[in-house]
Amino acid sequence: MHSSRGILPERPRVGATETGSAHIATAFRRRIRRWIADDLGYTGLDKQPSxxxxxxxxxxxxRAWVFHSGPEKGAPDLMAIGHGWALRSQPLPGKDAYEAARDQAARLFGIPAEPNPYARNVNKLAEDVRARAETFERAVQGVRTTLDRRATLLGLDGTGPAPRAVVLREAAGLLARLGRHATDATALVEELAASTTSPPSASSRAC
Structure with missing residues (x-):
């Protein structure tokens, strides 16, 4: 801001918070423009600093970023912020639930996640898990179909369920539950945190 220091004013910040979520980004941008023109004496503000x-x-x-009222997302590139993007308040999981979800994401999906349940971290974790879960769901269904067709050949047609069949059933159930939260990052993270599913052991994979 030339030689003056740009300090985020409390009034535009509060006003933006009180504005309807669908219009919050636009309202905040307009307030910032007025603040710079009226209080600092500078007129005009390019898109990038805005x-x-x-x-x-x-x-x-x-705040959580959303695009056309879709699921919460990570922050867009600065120059991409415009029509369709908005900010909204997002209920977040508790710290313990988030840490449990981080642990499950790493163990089950090989996905790292940043600590602390900030909106951006929760949404990034949910995005990554959704993408990986979609891939895993197709793979799990393919393996289950193959095992059903070859049950006799593989010795899986006994009276009790084979360990690998149990693991696949548990995996399919978790992936289905995660898939129900296609637009709610917090619900997905809490679902993952509550899961008791564990990675398959060497003995179950061999059975």
Whole structure:
């Protein structure tokens, strides 16, 4: 802001928070423009610094990014912020639930996640798990179909369920439950946290 320091004002921040979520990004941008023109004496604000201020506000107030009212997402590129993007308040999982979900994501899907249940971390974890779960769901269904067809040949047609069949059933159930939360990142993270599914052991894979 030339030689002046740009300090995020409380009034635009509060006003943006109180604005309807569908219009919050637009309302905040307009307030910032007025603040710079009226209070600092500078007129005009290019898209990039305007969007930078909106991104700062999203971090400070822990707001979730959404695109055309879809599922919560990670922050877009600065120059991509525009029509269709909005910010909204998002209920977040508790710290214990988030840490449990992080552990399950790493053990079951090989997905790392940042600590602390900030909106951006929760949404990034949910995005990554959704993508991996879709791939795993197709693979699990393919293996289950193959085992059903070859049950006699593989000795899986006994009276009790084979360990590998149990593992596949548990995996399919978890993936189906995660898939129900296609637009709710917090619900997906809490579902993952509550899961008791474990990676298959060497003995179950061999059976």
């Amino acid at each position: 969007n930078f201020l909106i991104a700062v506000y999203a971090l400070l107030d822990d």
